[in-house]
Amino acid sequence: MSAKKTEYGEDQDLLMKKSDRRTFLKGCSVAAAAASAALTSGCIPSVAAENSEEMKLRWQEFFKKNYRLMTQEEKDATVARLERLAKLRDGLDVQMGSYPPLKGVLYGYGFNITRCEGFMECVAACVKENNLDRKTNTQYIRIFEMEPGKLDPGTGDGQYYHKVPVENKFYMGTQCFHCENAPCTKACPTKATWREPDGIVVVDYDWCIGCRYCQAACPYYGRRFNWGKPEIPRQEINLRQHYLGNRVRPKGKMEKCTFCIQRTRKGRLPACVEACPTGARVFGNLLDPDSEIRYVLKHKKVFRMKEELGTDPKFWYFID
Amino acid sequence: MQLFLTGLILLVGITTLFWGRARASESSFLDEVKKSTARFDNRSVPLVKEVTEDTVLSHEKYQGGSFRVLARKKNIERYQCSNCHNDKPVTVNRGAELTHGDIVLNHGSAERGLVCIDCHSPEQRDYLEDKKGRKIDFDHSYDLCGQCHFRQKRDWIGGAHGKRVVNWAGDRVVYNCTTCHDPHSPRFEKRFPATYSVPLD
Structure with missing residues (x-):
């Protein structure tokens, strides 16, 4: 753990070094923004007057820092900007959060392959909760109908x-396993994806350049690339969002399961667990010896997928 | 000399390789998880959503102490049963329905399916009754189910069967047996999945 923390720290330092140049560039850009705003307002005043607030917010958004380098004030500022932009562009009253990880919490997940009957309520709930694109039918969770004996x-x-269920078949769900030693975070050239202290592997959508290296690096097919901004019926948009979670992603970004960060950091179960009609999904705090997930690890036959790769996923399959 | 040098380099290389591997496997986060035996204060987590359903304090204790289960009685349409099941004669129009003609019993083995009084108390209709003749409240049906399904009950108490309501943190509230299972026909019915998947990319 301590090794991980220093690694995390080194990342920070590395990013910090670069930030000097960024500050410089930011200075330039603000000047450029001012110049261009002056230019625009000079040419087409009516349009500029209408959009000046949106333009200003977009400029500020464009030159913000990586989420991990932001102070809490900067996080609050960007969240406020994104909320305001959602209001200006789409007229949505979004409640976005940037709440930090809880102390003494490491999330773990159990999936009972004896109990899952393939109803896919979890998938439907996940799509709704996380504002996933309805047009391409993006899904973070997949359920596989399996032959007995195959894993x-x-x-x-x-x-x-x-x-479902079909006789003599069993059902196995996959999603992002939130590896402790996640290969995807190492592949990212912009450090836009990382492991949070509570174990959740997250993506800073505004720093993701959409190169999809992480998708190639993930041995579990846990990541999804969006080819466009999610298209969601207006009344179905989930307005309770988190910066690193289910906010409506911009076009061309990598996205994935975040253990419903907007819920779990407020003590709530992820949408898939809450929706599961058979209780096949177990979620809890690995550092709490009394938690359900610890009970599963202690008393059940558990296995993790592709454990030999050393990715240390925090997602266990178990049987009754 | 050259052979010796190659051998030495090879030896050093192999040693480093194995040492590196050993170190990699040592530093699993699971060691930290196993070491973490201090109780986590689940109440320290601020909750956004409280459990709104009626709950009762369970008779059982889980590894973290006492917990609550979802109540059942309010969801039983014609509770209390003794409204009809008493000494007075009953005359009704909707006889077929009110004499439980709508209930399909599909519980137990094919040779010997369960009958009403295997679970319901024949004398005191407001209660269930287990095989030792103890009266069991409808809110605490796990006491009854557990006499046969003891493995499921054990897992349910620990947290590997059934599920918590709404929150992973806060005071533990879990679904009762009868919240998910129809006690008269406990197996889930076959149905179409809620959605479908398209191929990845």
């Missing part, structure tokens, strides 16, 4: 649509 989802059927 690799690659051999299962991920596109079934018939009455």
Whole structure:
């Protein structure tokens, strides 16, 4: 753990060094922004007057720091800007948060392959909760219909649509496993994805350049790339958002399961766990010896997928 | 000399490789998890959503102490049962419905399915009754179910069967057996999934 923390610290230092140049560039850009704003307002005053607030916010958004380098004030400022932009552009009253990880908490997840019956309520709940794109039917969770004896989802059927459960099959769900030693975070060239102290692997959507290296690095197919801004029916947009979680992502970003960071950091269960009709999903604090997930690890036969890769996922499958 | 040097380099290389590997496997976060035996104060987490359903304090204790379960009685449509099941004669129009003609019993093995009084108390209709003749409140049906499904009950108490309501933190509130299972037909019915998946990319 201590090794991890220093690594995290080194990242910070590395980013800090660069920030000098960034500050310089920021200075330039603010000047440029002022110049261009003056230029625009000079040419087409009516449009500029209408959009000046939006333009200003967008400029400020464009030159903000990586989330990990922001102070709490800067986080609050960017959240406020994003909320205001959502109001200006789409007329939505978004409540965005940037609440930090809870002390003494490391999230862990259990999936009971005996209990899951393939109803996919979790998938539907996840799509709604996380403002996923309805047009391309993006899903963070996948459920595979598996032959008995097989444990690799690659051999299962991920596109079934018939009455479930089917005799002599079992169902296995996959999503981001929030590896402790996550390969995706190492592949990112802009350090836009990292492991938070509570174990959640998150993406700073505004620092993601959409290169998809992380998608290639993930051995679990846990990441999704969006080819466009999520298209969601207006009344279905979840307005309770988190900066690192389910806010409506810009176009061309990498996204993934965040253990519903906007819920779990406020003590709530992830949407998939809450929706599961069979209780196949167990979620809790690994550092709490009394938690359900610790009970599962202690008393059940558990395994993790592709454990030999040394990625240390915090997602265990278990059987009754 | 050259052979010796190559051998030495190879030896050093292999040693470093194994040492590195050993170190990598040593530093698993699971060691930290196993070492973490101090109780976590679940109440320290500020909650955004409280459990709004009625709950009762469970008779059982889990590893973290006492916990609550979702109450059941309010969801039973015609509770109290003794409104009809008493000494007075009952005359009703909707006889088929009110004599529980709508209940399909599909519980137990095919050779010997359960009958009403396997779980319901024949004398005091407002209660369930286990095989030792103890009266069991409808809110505490786990006491009854657990006499056969003891493994499920054990897992339910620990947290590997069933689930918590709304929050992972805060005071523990879990679903009762009958919140998810229809006690007369406890297996989940087959149905179409809630959604479907498209191929990845």
